[in-house]
Amino acid sequence: MTETCSGDGPNVITDVVTMPATSADTEVLPGIHTRLERRGLRPEQHLVDGGYTCLVHLEQAERDHQITVVGPLPGNPTHQNRQGEGFARDDFRIDFDRQEVTCPQGQVGKGWHGPYPTSSLTAAPLIVARFTKSQGQPCPVRAKGTTCRDGARNVGFPPRELHELQLRTRAERREPDWHKRYAVRSGIEGTICEFAHGHGMRRCRYRGQAKAHLQHVLTAIAVNVERLSRHPPGERRAPTTADSLPGLPRPARHPALASWRAAS
Secondary structure: OEEEEOOOOOOEEEEEOOOOOOOOHHHHHHHHHHHHHHOOOOOOEEEOOOOOOOHHHHHHHHHHHOOEEEOOOOOOOOHHHHHOOOOOHHHOEEEOOOOEEEOOOOOEOOEEEEEEOOOOOOOOOEEEEEEOHHHHOOOOOHHHHOOOOOOOEEEEEOOHHHHHHHHHHHHHHOOHHHHHHHOOHHHHHHHHHHHHHHOOOOOOOOOOHHHHHHHHHHHHHHHHHHHHHOOOOOOOOOOOHHHHOOOOOOOOOOOOOOOHHHHO
16 A cells, blocks of 8 residues: 655655555554654645545544545445435434434434444444334335334434534535545556556565565655656756866766666
8 A cells, every 4th residue: 555745846655555455444544644744744634535534534633643634435324325315314403412313304313322332443433313113103204214114213423523524524525626626636546556557566576564565665666766757857956076176077968768667
């Protein structure tokens, strides 16, 4: 796994992480932020794809590192949200102060339970509000609210801080400015494509994670050297020995190669 940071010059790879194929992308995000901050490379914003976004790590990045993680959050998994019809979770009004959830038809839930911890380190704790069958059965639009035959429904949502962060993040994604800002992510995807198709990074040349990591780091160095070589030189350069001492032969000037691959 690689992450890139953008500066005034060309995009360079600043952090290389090698993980087992069975690990999830979200597991490496806190470690990446810690290493970048330790090296003085902490970004104000971190553009990631949907594999890295979860409420827990978005909140942790803001709290511990003052980094805004920008990326699409996973969608609401309810049946109504997937089908695009009926009452999705966000159609219910949540009152954290009173610990009440009100459905679009004005019914107030009969229970507020949790927050319950989850088995995953990347999943937020869950509060569950319950609507009983005595509330759902007589409802004239019951089919929009639940698929249970008895009319009952549970509505799950994270605690207040994470819920507000979730709503704010999803609202920002609907703004044109968000898409313009997130378009920079295409450069990172281009780097991943360059690694996979230009350097064969989908196959390890050595056995063992330590050796595979060394392969990844050396490949990243080669990519950085190639990118830096395309950076236009400054107007001023330090004088060389041949420039400063008269009478010495000056080295021949050879045009720079467009790519280090051309030399092989």
